[in-house]
Amino acid sequence: MKKTIDEKILDEANSWIKANHKVALVTVIKTWGSSPRQVGSKMIVNENGDFSGSVSGGCVESSIIDESLKLLKDNKPFKKIEFKVSNQNAWEVGLACGGEITIYLEIIN
């Protein structure tokens, strides 16, 4: 468990909101196998595609940013996405590390 970690992502989310940005909060809610980031790990994305934090070791962040931008544009409140192990021969998004994760995206409004 994240005993000694205090990620400042939520503080940063708050300061982005204060600066009038639209913010999507992204959280790892489930993991299988050797996924790099534990359940509860977070990242935030704003309407410009700026992001902070992480939900994997860089494997799925780009895709999450696209999904977050869609969410913010369509003004949908939340979404759940699952990422599986990637097929190394295909140009698809996935976890090269062999893990699987479920991600929850929500707009802070």
Place this chain on the structure above:
Amino acid sequence: MKKQLLEQILIKKKHKEEFALITNILTGESFIFEKNKKIDKNFEKYSDEINNYFNNKQNGIIENTDIFIDTYLRPVKVIIVGAVHITQYLLDYAKDLNFEIFIIDPRRYFASEKRFPNMNIINKWPIEAFEEIKTDSSSALIALTHDPKIDDPALKHALKNKFFYIGALGSKTTHLNRCQRLKESGFKEEEINSIHGPIGIKLGGKSAPEIALSIIAQLVSETYKS
């Protein structure tokens, strides 16, 4: 998530409270769970499971439901005795870790606000200083003055209160002498052996930032053992 909820979470974090954020990932609803407080009526039927997760300091989705629990733990209390050069680097390394740090030093020139801006710094002898800090077995002590007058009373306090981590700076000889004094004060050998002395994991470096890094590494490692 509502902005107001985010603000409430940040206030609770600032006040070092322990709580959990509960989210229904099917409806998007969320609320803050606190021990011994009434559970939001939409989540009432999961009360037992939520309490279980919280008590085990666990994050995750309750099995066969759409309820996600994200637990926020109180920071580990770390008391540093000695507002010395190493302490300044310890603070640098610790700033992104979940530690609540207090610095004790009775020496006025050391414990100055200018050297340690915006820190919990107590310019008193350890015995008086510990009256202001509530400590228990989930606290840690880093003793850095290697002056028995200052370090020893703090070490005794930490041993009596069964801190999960106690480290003391000083050479092997300094540490042997320290152990002898504690023995003469009536502490048992196993208690004395629980002190990490010389403090820190072996990195090889002898400069202040390198020693600070070795101390922080040891402290984090011990935090996950306890």
